[in-house]
Amino acid sequence: MRLLAIAAVLAAATQASAGELVVRTSDVEDRKAVVATVEPVHQLVARTRIGGTVGALTVREGDQVAAGQELAVVADPKLALQIEAIDQRIRSQAAQRDKASNDFVRTQELQRRGVSTQAQLDAVKSALDVAERTLAAMKSDREVIVQQIAEGKVLAPGAGRVLTVPATVGRVVLPGETIATLAQDRYILRMQLPERHARSLRAGDSVLIGARGLAETSEKLRQGRVRLVYPEIQAGRVVADVDVEGLGDYFVGERTRVYVSTGTRKAILVPAGALSRRAGITYVTLKGGSPLVVQPGESRPDGVEILSGLKDGDVVLTP
DSSP states (O other): OHHHHHHHHHHHHHGGGOEEEEOOEEEEEEEEEEEEEEEESOEEEEEOSSOEEEEEEOOOTTOEEOTTOEEEEEEOHHHHHHHHHHHHHHHHHHHHHHHHHHHHHHHHHHHHHTSSOHHHHHHHHHHHHHHHHHHHHHHHHHHHHHHHHHTTEEEOSSSEEEEEOOOOTTOEEOTTOEEEEEEESOEEEEEEEEGGGGGGOOTTOEEEEOSSSSSOOOSOOEEEEEEEEEEEEETTEEEEEEEOSOOTTSOTTOEEEEEEEEEEEEEEEEOGGGOEEETTEEEEEBTTSOEEEOEEEEEETTEEEEEESOOTTOEEEEO
């Protein structure tokens, strides 16, 4: 009784500077806490284009790489031998082309003097054309091998963070094998909801993001937005992606708490400043200064939910 009397005196002393709020029942979103996982929007794979031996590896897990950056070099000793062999054939063919060119010049001069026939000139001209085109084809073959050597460099397909590097220096690889997997710089939260909530989830819906990790904290919730709801239900769950700022320093696969709306319900909300707590009991002050014991519920951005103690139409004092 003495505690209630003191509370009444304090409420009467501050009533002059307090405002009045008529309590009304309103529709509030019923939010469900789910666990979401940090995932990259796209996961890129750097693969080899030729077979050979990994001669150099310039990245490791956790490195940030730029698009087009060299990650590894794959070398095939057979390609160098093929270059040497085709260089010898090119020099031999160039000598044949020079001889055919000289024969054509001499035959042309003899034909002008009337010593050689037109048929002989045409045969020499044909031999010169064949020699030149054969030389050009050999040079093209050499360019193909040079390009294969250049393709031994494994380049990053995009900018991002290196997640895994399954290759090692000295390992023999085949064309198409994975050298590294990368996560693009942009991350999203991927969450799974029970099938019964699939109809209430839409792209563009606002969600609240908890503090980093799974622990319940008093830190202010951040806001995110659903960017995509996948049209397939797997194992009784619907999958959705959430856009939120500030995920760049998170670990890929790290989990955090997300609060999503699963419908609406009736509730009474009062400002947090209208509540006072004494001796483990929560009070509000009614109009006239009398305190009233209430049972508070979830704290929301627009007030604190009152589970019991207040009814529609009550007038409470607010700071």
